Amino acid sequence: MWxxxxxTMGRGAIRALQEERFQNAWKxxxxxxxxxxxxxxxxxxxxxxxxxxDDVHTLPFTDKKAFTKHYPFGLFAVxxxxxxxxxxxxxxxxxxxxxxxxxxxxxxxxxxxxxxCAMAGVxxxxxxxxxxxxxxxxxxxxxNYGLEHMGVRVLPMGSGQTEKQLMMMRDMGSTVLVATPSYxxxxxxxxxxxxxxxDLKLRVGLFGGEGHTPEMAAQIExxxxxxxxxxxxxxxxxxxxxxxxCLERGGMHIAEDHYWCEIIDPDTGKVLxxxxxxxxxxxPLTREALPLIRYRTKDITKLTYEPCACGRTxxxxxxxxxxxxxxxxxxxxxxxxxxIESVLIRQEHIGPHYMLLVRREGVMDTLEVQVELTDGSVLxxxxxxxxxxxxxxxxxRNILGLTVKVTLxxxxxxxxxxxxxxxxxxxxxK
Amino acid sequence: xxxxxxxxxxxxxxGALKDTLGILAEAGMDLRAISIADTSDFGILRMIVPDAxxxxxxxxxxxxxxxxxxxxGCKLPDExxxxxxxxxxxxxxxxxxxxxxxxxxxxxxxxxVILRVEDNVFAQYVLKSAGHTIMTPGDAAGL
Numbered sequence: 001m002w003x004x005x006x007x008t009m010g011r012g013a014i015r016a017l018q019e020e021r022f023q024n025a026w027k028x029x030x031x032x033x034x035x036x037x038x039x040x041x042x043x044x045x046x047x048x049x050x051x052x053x054d055d056v057h058t059l060p061f062t063d064k065k066a067f068t069k070h071y072p073f074g075l076f077a078v079x080x081x082x083x084x085x086x087x088x089x090x091x092x093x094x095x096x097x098x099x100x101x102x103x104x105x106x107x108x109x110x111x112x113x114x115x116x117c118a119m120a121g122v123x124x125x126x127x128x129x130x131x132x133x134x135x136x137x138x139x140x141x142x143x144n145y146g147l148e149h150m151g152v153r154v155l156p157m158g159s160g161q162t163e164k165q166l167m168m169m170r171d172m173g174s175t176v177l178v179a180t181p182s183y184x185x186x187x188x189x190x191x192x193x194x195x196x197x198x199d200l201k202l203r204v205g206l207f208g209g210e211g212h213t214p215e216m217a218a219q220i221e222x223x224x225x226x227x228x229x230x231x232x233x234x235x236x237x238x239x240x241x242x243x244x245x246c247l248e249r250g251g252m253h254i255a256e257d258h259y260w261c262e263i264i265d266p267d268t269g270k271v272l273x274x275x276x277x278x279x280x281x282x283x284p285l286t287r288e289a290l291p292l293i294r295y296r297t298k299d300i301t302k303l304t305y306e307p308c309a310c311g312r313t314x315x316x317x318x319x320x321x322x323x324x325x326x327x328x329x330x331x332x333x334x335x336x337x338x339x340i341e342s343v344l345i346r347q348e349h350i351g352p353h354y355m356l357l358v359r360r361e362g363v364m365d366t367l368e369v370q371v372e373l374t375d376g377s378v379l380x381x382x383x384x385x386x387x388x389x390x391x392x393x394x395x396x397r398n399i400l401g402l403t404v405k406v407t408l409x410x411x412x413x414x415x416x417x418x419x420x421x422x423x424x425x426x427x428x429x430k
Numbered sequence: 431x432x433x434x435x436x437x438x439x440x441x442x443x444x445g446a447l448k449d450t451l452g453i454l455a456e457a458g459m460d461l462r463a464i465s466i467a468d469t470s471d472f473g474i475l476r477m478i479v480p481d482a483x484x485x486x487x488x489x490x491x492x493x494x495x496x497x498x499x500x501x502x503g504c505k506l507p508d509e510x511x512x513x514x515x516x517x518x519x520x521x522x523x524x525x526x527x528x529x530x531x532x533x534x535x536x537x538x539x540x541x542x543v544i545l546r547v548e549d550n551v552f553a554q555y556v557l558k559s560a561g562h563t564i565m566t567p568g569d570a571a572g573l
Contacts, residue, residue: 373439373472373495374495375495376437376439376490376495376496376497377497378497379437379438379439379474379495379496379497379499380437380497380499380528380546381528382467382469382474385469385472385474407471407472408439408471408472409441409472410439410440410441410446410494410495411493411494411495412493413441
């Protein structure tokens with residue numbers, strides 16, 4: 001363990017530490033973050049009206065819109081001179097959310113990343129191939145700092161240039177692969193095509209930047225011969241390190257000494273009891289540059305505080321089912337792409353890449369699932385081809401209660417992604 | 431004596447068939463016979479070529495979903511009722527035909543049918559016993 005004293009702290013001690021840190025964070029916002037203070041005052045909140053973490057559930061949420069409205073630095077709580085690093089979200093739909101770090105935040109960040117890397121079994125004797133994008137995305141630099149901090153040999157590859165990726169992976173003897181799961185899946189295909197699996201020494205995958213299903217992880221594990229672990233974080237909350245998976249694979253341990261987490265019903269905003277599935281809401285406890293109150297992550301997950309066999313006492317969150325932003329409502333049914341992915345990934349005869357097309361025909365929403373037919377041996381029989389489609393259709397209907405159209409397309413025609421995958425094309429209202 | 435047929439997955443969209451055949455054209459590879467069966471979304475292009483292995487490898491190297499299958503070829507006179515006789519023979523022996531396509535050639539007066547059946551050995555035995563001529567791989571290559 002990277003910080004065993006903290007990671008195995010008793011539940012009572014964790015709570016005491018959280019209380020103490022929350023008091024500091026609360027005061028920090030009132031004293032130093034005028035825009036956030038105004039948001040609280042406008043919502044009728046008084047500084048001394050909040051006594052402890054038990055009162056947090058009464059506070060208003062902060063969301064992405066606040067970042068857009070106060071772009072670029074309006075939510076910050078330190079003078080610009082104290083900020084040593086800026087990162088941002090991709091901002092495909094609006095102004096990006098700016099995330100900032102003081103020198104102190106950077107120290108915490110390194111430790112939080114090192115924590116989940118150690119949880120996944122990474123040691124200083126490893127060589128880590130980072131195929132996350134470097135740049136404003138927190139992933140590349142975050143993992144780079146954390147791994148280097150542990151003494152791991154780091155290759156800051158970035159994404160792209162597949163042949164060079166494979167060459168370096170082989171020649172440097174990389175043992176750890178850092179990537180988004182969709183890029184890892186793409187690389188595993190490239191490894192298979194190049195027939196170089198036997199030359200690689202990869203043993204651990206650290207996957208983040210987007211969610212993935214256990215089925216997808218299993219496929220990557222099989223094709224690369226590694227143990228695939230997930231980690232989680234958001235630019236607004238300080239990037240990767242919020243949580244990560246240990247080798248028990250029972251969810252991602254949250255760094256509770258730095259983050260206070262709640263699960264809410266995304267529709268009503270009410271806090272849900274332990275074990276129920278809803279949206280993750282996070283109040284960071286130690287961030288200097290950008291403290292926040294109840295940030296809505298849009299990620300759907302659930303929490304457990306049960307002890308973990310690995311010995312860590314920090315709560316665990318399930319792999320995110322998807323972002324509530326990615327959730328499609330089709331004919332009144334809530335659909336997460338991850339649910340469809342879990343069906344597709346276990347089918348024979350087709351490849352792992354897919355695209356979802358949502359359309360409106362008349363008053364009906366339709367969902368088309370495009371998958372690549374990769375196995376030539378089924379071409380002899382239309383019945384077999386029809387059976388592939390019918391099986392997928394039936395299994396999706398079982399999970400979602402929704403009938404979809406399944407289209408077989410030629411290999412290499414579904415788009416591949418280097419960073420976060422965008423697998424939905426919603427043509428409704430266009 | 432089976433004939434090897436190459437099957438290729440083709441999406442049902444503009445230019446897809448042209449692009450598929452473009453792969454053969456670029457490699458200077460010849461076609462002896464083709465047949466296409468389609469659904470609303472995709473089709474399966476089946477072809478008889480001089481060198482099935484080389485053609486299959488070519489398609490695979492271009493990332494096209496393709497396969498090779500053994501089919502039965504039957505040579506028959508190019509006259510009314512000839513195909514009916516072939517099918518009657520098979521039918522009497524209880525053999526079902528999955529699909530069929532036919533072609534003629536300039537080299538001689540005969541016609542050829544390609545038959546996809548479950549058991550090529552049995553079908554060919556039945557056809558030969560009834561006096562029909564089975565097409566050889568040599569026939570296919572030399573058409």
